[in-house]
Amino acid sequence: MTTTVSVDGLTVRHRRTTALDAVDLDFATGVHGLLGPNGAGKTSLIRVLATVAAPTAGRVELLGHDVAGHAGRTAVRRRLGYLPQEFGFYPGFTVREFVGYVAWLKEMSGADAAAAVERAVARVGLADRIDTKVRRLSGGMVRRVGIAQAIVNAPDVLLLDEPTAGLDPEQRVDFRALLRELGTTSTVIVSTHLVEDVAAACTEVTLMESGRVAYRGTPASLAELGEAAEAEDIGDNPIERGYATVLRRHRAGAAAGTVAGTEVSR
Numbered sequence: 001m002t003t004t005v006s007v008d009g010l011t012v013r014h015r016r017t018t019a020l021d022a023v024d025l026d027f028a029t030g031v032h033g034l035l036g037p038n039g040a041g042k043t044s045l046i047r048v049l050a051t052v053a054a055p056t057a058g059r060v061e062l063l064g065h066d067v068a069g070h071a072g073r074t075a076v077r078r079r080l081g082y083l084p085q086e087f088g089f090y091p092g093f094t095v096r097e098f099v100g101y102v103a104w105l106k107e108m109s110g111a112d113a114a115a116a117v118e119r120a121v122a123r124v125g126l127a128d129r130i131d132t133k134v135r136r137l138s139g140g141m142v143r144r145v146g147i148a149q150a151i152v153n154a155p156d157v158l159l160l161d162e163p164t165a166g167l168d169p170e171q172r173v174d175f176r177a178l179l180r181e182l183g184t185t186s187t188v189i190v191s192t193h194l195v196e197d198v199a200a201a202c203t204e205v206t207l208m209e210s211g212r213v214a215y216r217g218t219p220a221s222l223a224e225l226g227e228a229a230e231a232e233d234i235g236d237n238p239i240e241r242g243y244a245t246v247l248r249r250h251r252a253g254a255a256a257g258t259v260a261g262t263e264v265s266r
């Protein structure tokens with residue numbers, strides 16, 4: 001499958017903290033779950049891919065463009081969708097106005113944009129609220145507006161930072177179906193703390209720990225790891241046990257002073 005997102009030697013430092021430590025990763029069409037404990041570097045990675053933060057070192061290529069240059073960034077931004085972890089919006093805008101504003105930023109043309117806004121809002125189940133002001137919506141509904149603005153331009157690369165936080169169980173189920181559908185044609189990278197999201201929606205898992213990639217594989221292969229005897233005491237389901245097993249091994253490697261390798265299972 002063609003690589004659409006590629007990072008090579010990606011390092012991000014925030015003052016004295018190394019958030020990403022020479023990470024190499026490739027992604028293609030599909031739904032890619034980013035898992036990892038707090039502070040693992042997931043948001044730092046997504047922000048660089050969204051071109052809203054510059055790396056300290058390393059190369060980032062999106063849809064065939066090196067985003068270090070202005071021309072490359074401009075070319076890819078139109079084809080990106082991004083839901084930040086902390087999603088800012090104009091509370092006085094209606095849902096239609098806000099999603100329409102993002103469509104305009106993506107340089108979509110008038111007639112196409114109006115139809116695309118209605119489609120995106122309907123896909124997140126807010127068609128009946130399209131002319132409601134965002135400030136009058138519940139927290140979960142605002143999150144869904146965030147998802148609508150991220151998909152309005154039918155992006156080739158969709159970056160979602162904890163999109164299911166604040167969604168109710170029914171909405172999470174619908175959202176996972178939407179992810180699976182989007183992943184048939186786009187590269188979707190989604191950070192989450194919910195292993196249920198990964199099990200239900202992702203074609204691949206990347207597990208981060210302390211700025212490094214600790215594991216890559218399918219949700220099924222991560223679950224298989226969790227069946228190992230050493231993980232019996234942790235986690236409520238096979239994927240959680242697989243997650244805990246990988247973290248234990250990765251941390252043990254780091255504590256032993258060896259550079260912990262990435263477990264890759266395909």
Ligand SMILES: Nc1ncnc2c1ncn2[C@@H]1O[C@H](COP(=O)(O)OP(=O)(O)OP(=O)(O)O)[C@@H](O)[C@H]1O
Pocket residue numbers: 014015017018019036037038039040041042043044045
């Ligand atoms: N603006 C910043 N200034 C200083 N340190 C930062 C900043 N942003 C992130 N960090 C640090 O970089 C590391 C990686 O943070 P990042 O937000 O990328 O992790 P994360 O995996 O997204 O975590 P979470 O699951 O909590 O969202 C952490 O140690 C964090 O404290």
